[in-house]
Amino acid sequence: MSIAVSAIVKPSRILAAMMLAMASLTSTVGILIGLGAIGEMVFLLRLAISASILILSFFGFYHGMQRRKPIQLDISGIGQVRVAERSIIVSSCRESKRTHVAPYGEEVRLLPGSTLWPLMLLLQFEDANGRRITVPILRDSVSQDGFRALSVACRWITANEVRSKANH
Structure with missing residues (x-):
């Protein structure tokens, strides 16, 4: 992928x-x-x-x-979304932070109830087991380019889902 x-x-x-x-x-x-x-x-x-x-x-x-934890979002070119929760490990000796990421995360689908506003994204995902995950993304959560890229990718996914439902 x-x-x-x-x-x-x-x-x-x-x-x-x-x-x-x-x-x-x-x-x-x-x-x-x-x-x-x-x-x-x-x-x-x-x-x-x-x-x-x-x-x-x-x-x-x-x-x-x-519930505030860093999250890794990966969106493929065909619209597959993977969500991985990141855990920050702080070593007491040097006060350095290491980040541990689950190798692939879990594949989820973007739900139609997600909110895609210019200053905030409230993404609602559902995994294969039916568990819902809500990820609030404000402008200070990611870089400016990252926010724009996520917004465009999520809009593309929702537009393609609407098109695929209209064709069926």
Whole structure:
């Protein structure tokens, strides 16, 4: 398989900042409800709602941060896509980073629900087992040329799928 586009998608700092802002705003609402500044409720109900909001806000932020890993995307000239999760190994002696990549990754197909915007790609893939993988790609995740190449390749794949469905 000759690879037409190959890119390493790093976790986006912009997306992390947006997730932190969302968790902070949600936590603020939870605190305001707990202090009685928002709404008029019985103390125990107010406390339960406030605690639930704070726990869910923390869980959402933590869960989002845990899933941030570099991903290798390889798209062939005929539209085959391979996704490989990269793991960064930091050696404590020299503080050097080595990257380990699965040899080939897994072959996936791009789903029609993927979002292809000029400043963001939200790619949804499905593997042979039916497992869905979502890869958010913002401008700071890859180089400018890499973002453009991925965008063009994904648009080409979706256009060819539409053409092939129309012919059948």
